[in-house]
Amino acid sequence: MISFRSAVVCGLVHFCSLHAALAGSVSTQQIIKDLKATLSPGSEVVLTSDPAFAQDFTARFSGTHAPQFVVAAKPKLVTDVQKLIKYASRQKVPFLATGGGHGYTWSLGQLQNAIQLDLGNFQTIEVDAAGNTMKVGGAVRIGNVTQELHALGKEFPVGMCPSVGVSGLTLGGGVGPLGGFYGATSDNLISAEVVTGTGKILTASATENADLFYGIRGAGFNFGVVTSLNYRIHPATNQGRVTVVNAMFPANLSTSVWQATNKYVGHHPKELAILFAIRFNETLGGMSFVGSFIYFGPETQALEVIKPFLDLNPLYLEVINDASYSNFSSVALYGDVADIGPKKSIDFAPYTLNLYKVDVKNLVSSLNHMNATLTANLNLRPATLSWAQYSPEGYLKFPLESSAFAYRDVVVWFSYDGFTTDPAQIPALDKFGKDIRGLVQRGSGRRDLETYVHFSHGDEGPAAWYTKGKLPGLRKLKRTYDPESLFSWYNPISGY
Template sequence: MASFWSLLTLYAGLVFLQLAQAQATCNLSPRIAEQLRSLLSPRSEVVLTSNASFATDFVQRFSVNRAPSFVVAVKPASAADVGRVVRYASQNNVPFLATGGGHGYTWSLSRLQCGIDLDLSSFDSIAIDNAANTMTIGGSALSDNVTRALYAAGKELPVGMCTCVGFTGFTLGGGIGPYSGLYGAASDSLISAELVTGTGQLLTVSKTQHPDLFWGLKGAGFNYGVATALTFRVYPATNGGQAVVTNMIFPGALNGTVWQVLSAFFGNQPKELGLALSVGYQEQRGGMVIIVGFVYAGPEAESTALLKPFLDLNPLNLQILNTPWEDVPEVIVYGATRAGCQKGAQFVPYSVNLYKVDVPNLINVVGYMQTTLAANATLRSAIVTWAQYAPYGFQRYADDSSAFPYRAATAFVQINAFSPSAEQVPALDGFARELRDRFQRGSGSRSLETYVHFGHGDETPAAWYSARKLPRLQELKRVYDPKSLFSWYNAVPVRRDYW
């Protein structure tokens, strides 16, 4: 294992090289745009980002905080054109980022400066084969559009709580959502992918074609190439496509009792039951509140019976909705998940996986939030969200079936803050990081572990991908992306001793 100082020197050298390459790209952007136009098919679009058409014709990023910067934007018309862009970037040492929904908010992306925006907007198709129970989507198909198409076809698949994300990126990081209790991660239902690798090759990847890479795509896929198409196994809709959403609000003073009741569900909830929870400060209610949203893929009577321990706590507000499953992300926790789809916000994200409900620690966390937020109104946009799914779906698949590392995690906690101005970001960042550290103390894991899509960017690769899976992912990196072209989004490093 290399020494701390040698690793620090290596990291500093890599950062210096990236800065030098970025500056060269900035200086040569008109030339780069001209060369790309000459390489790509006529239906592809290439513009300088200083051109007004960039803001109107290309996908814009949701978070403006710690954002990557681009000088050239490319909208390839075909997978072959994607390959040409990747090979050009590799040969000319030009950094680039493939963008679908534009939603990824990890701060690690800010290391990409003066790069190429490889916009996949042309790859937004969705095709469902009802007889075969399969669905094929393009690399930029949005989660909301996928959900609507599945529902209309009488099918379902695990989709996330945030409707505006690209479904391909969601899947390549694993993909978790309310119906994961039934089917596991979205990546568990992946059948095949069309991928332009870091070597510029266009490959069809599946269980029988490049199976080593297929394993890596299911949980760490954005490290190896640009996915232009994905094919999934889909399922007949449960309960006729209807779900019961039950929302409740509890006062923060009751949090110890809520955690105690919740602990009985932890790891034991029925596969049809998903849970989303939000902890935040509401001035109109005098302090902290806990908002809990349940989704049950079954009849209302069954849902009510399951939730009786929570109902017996006499929530401040109770809402029960019978709704199509396609609308669950819009209404669960009173529609609070829509906050993640506001464009132009300063996102401050942190996260930690939980393996147990440590009631005393959680009481301390809420107490700390109450004291801090009561004294500092500028921090009150910070909220804690808690997603909890039944273990059944994840345990349908062996741990070594994919790169997705956290089948044993029962709750995925996010600490999110949304700031209207950059000036508030440092204070929110410090508060959110402290909350993450406090949750970690009672997580049930000695080291920090976090779902890669919820990551801040300051975690280690072992936190995103697990120490047990990281070596195999690094081997794949050396084969399919040896020049680390895909190194901006919570990346797998090529070198074993990098971290």
């Protein structure tokens, strides 16, 4: 995915299999009874076989390698979250906290017969425009925040998909088009309320539990449930107006397109984001580049900055000079992001890696291989490559040791998505995706595989998600804040 990537998964288990499911120590019916008696009025607890589950609880984006829930609970208060965690720990029942319903790693498929801890009641947004701060609940989505801030002439860095949860985005770092100005989303976090694996409700900030504050900004899903977050916000760039240029290039221009992207390496304007969705085009009979150039500034400047691409005479060109901070992602890539984001239970195989250079020769070779393979195999044609190239200027303002977010000098966030409407095609799309990742990795600029945790397949391992250098410190934090490894399903630092 481009940075509009979304995901995770919602697997439903039929009631007849529930009683043997939950860890032997307590029956499903007992869990329902206990939680209803324990949680405060206004909380909701249901079986996932209950029609209320589909109606009242957040569905997940991806249907592949889904976690399986048998009970779903929607706590009303932070103390209810605390009670649920303590109960699940005591009864040795696995659980997963969910907010926006995204994060598609296949590592979540390890979670079976579990409780879904849905944060859907934590939806508040409080903006102090004069003080340039914002407080949000743990289930608030990007689209809610951008609408609110734009109306007040403010902004802060978000990803491309409006339906992604702000909390989840932050816990993995948070990359997106405004990173060139402000760094990662997590770099703008002031404090957070966290219910840890020990059952404590803590404030994490630079002055309180600073070690936990370090950890939740980049590896946050390893330590607890974040119920609220406080951020720095900023005056809107260009009064909130954004220029979006969409364009399409055929595969025979791939060398020129890669060469054009390479021109920005080392001096990428912070106002510019370069996105590509590279896929098989049935009309053209081969691969094509669907591109978006998002510029946080006026049209005249945007067109001058992206001139190397315009000089290639794209097949189609669309200039949108009246987009805004609140809707730029909806019009990017000819509306692809707006179309994909809200969908649920999509089947796909994801692969990703960080690129630290634009190796034109290797990229051309990889695309040629993909073009030949998809031309010969119709079942693989839904496969899409995603390219997100952001200015590193804002990320590099913050020291590497300032947080658990590990990747500040990435040139391109590169991804493969094997989308399909037929789950039977997933094994073939998965194998092809792994092959493509291996080919592109050869020109990544790094010997070892490195991947952004939110875009990852789940097979890469902790060293790829968090780096070898950060793992010892993160594992020490794990022993302090989650000694029973209750939070070990989403690309965990210590295995499953």
